Amino acid sequence: QVQLVESGGGLVQAGGSLRLSCAASGRTFSSYTVGWFRQAPGKEREFVAFIRVRDGSAYSADSVKGRFTISRDNAKNTAYLRMNSLKPEDTAVYYCAAARMRLPTASHMCDYWGQGTQVTVSS
Numbered sequence: 001q002v003q004l005v006e007s008g009g010g011l012v013q014a015g016g017s018l019r020l021s022c023a024a025s026g027r028t029f030s031s032y033t034v035g036w037f038r039q040a041p042g043k044e045r046e047f048v049a050f051i052r053v054r055d056g057s058a059y060s061a062d063s064v065k066g067r068f069t070i071s072r073d074n075a076k077n078t079a080y081l082r083m084n085s086l087k088p089e090d091t092a093v094y095y096c097a098a099a100r101m102r103l104p105t106a107s108h109m110c111d112y113w114g115q116g117t118q119v120t121v122s123s
Contacts, residue, residue, distance in 0.1 A: 001026060001112070002024050002025065002026045002028070002029065002032060002098045002111075002112045003024070003025040003026065003112070004022055004023070004024050004025075004096050004097070004098060004112055004113065004114035005022070005023045005114055005115070006020060006021065006022050006094065006095065006096050006114040006115065006116060006117040007020070007021045007023070007117060008020040008021050008117060009094060009117030009118045009119045010118075010119070010120070011120045011121075011122065012086055012119075012120070012121055012122070013121070013122050014086060014087055014088055014121055014122065014123050015085060015086065016086050016121070017082070017083060017084045017085075017086065018083050018086065018119060019080055019081070019082045019083070020036070020080065020081040020083070020094055020096075020117060020119070021078055021079075021080055022034060022036070022078060022079040022080070022081075022096030022114060023076070023077065023078045024077045024078065024079070024098065025077070026077075029053055029074070029077045030053050030054050030074055031053070031054065031100065032053055032098040032099060032100055033050050033051065033052045033053065033098070033099045033102070033103055033104060034050065034051055034053060034070075034072065034079040034096060034097070034098050034099075035047065035048075035049065035050035035051075035096065035097045035098075035099060035104040035105075035109075035110060036048040036049050036050070036070060036079075036081045036094060036095070036096055036097075037094070037095045037096075037097060037107060037110075038090075038092035038093065038094045038095070038119075039092055039093050039095070039116075040089075040091060040092040040093075043092075045095070045107050046061070047061050047104070047105045047106060047107075048060065048061055048064055048068065048081070048094070049061065049064065049068060049070040049081065050070065050099075050103055050104050050105065051070045051071065051072050051079060052103070053072050053074060053079070056071075056072065058070050058071075059103070059105075064083075064090075067083065067084050067085045067086075068081060068082065068083050068084070069081070069082040069084075070082075079096060081094070081096075083119070086119075086121045087121060088121045088122065088123045089121075090119065090121050091119060091120050091121050092118075092119060093116040093117065093118050093119075094116065094117050094118075094119050095113055095114055095115075095116045095117075096113075096114045097110035097111075097112060097113045097114070098110065098111060098112045099111055
């Protein structure tokens with residue numbers, strides 16, 4: 001079992017940056033793929049990016065490519081989402097999730113979830 005705790009959200013002006021962290025418990029972190037998702041008010045949860053912890057291969061949604069970077073630190077059992085050039089439409093609750101057997105580009109592919117962290121981008 002994996003427990004995930006996100007941190008790093010907050011209020012930032014448009015054009016600013018934030019780095020979200022996802023700290024994982026458990027000794028099998030390297031066997032998972034960690035994904036970031038977000039959910040804005042009144043909208044469905046959407047995929048942002050994932051990274052395969054074992055080898056670092058990653059993939060991002062088109063809406064964030066070139067602005068967001070996903071990474072991980074295996075020694076710290078932590079995944080990160082660096083968000084640059086933030087826009088008001090990036091405002092959402094950001095969740096990290098872990099998938100054991102899939103490359104998670106949709107919510108139903110994930111086995112474990114964190115509690116979420118709020119990101120608010122003001123114009």
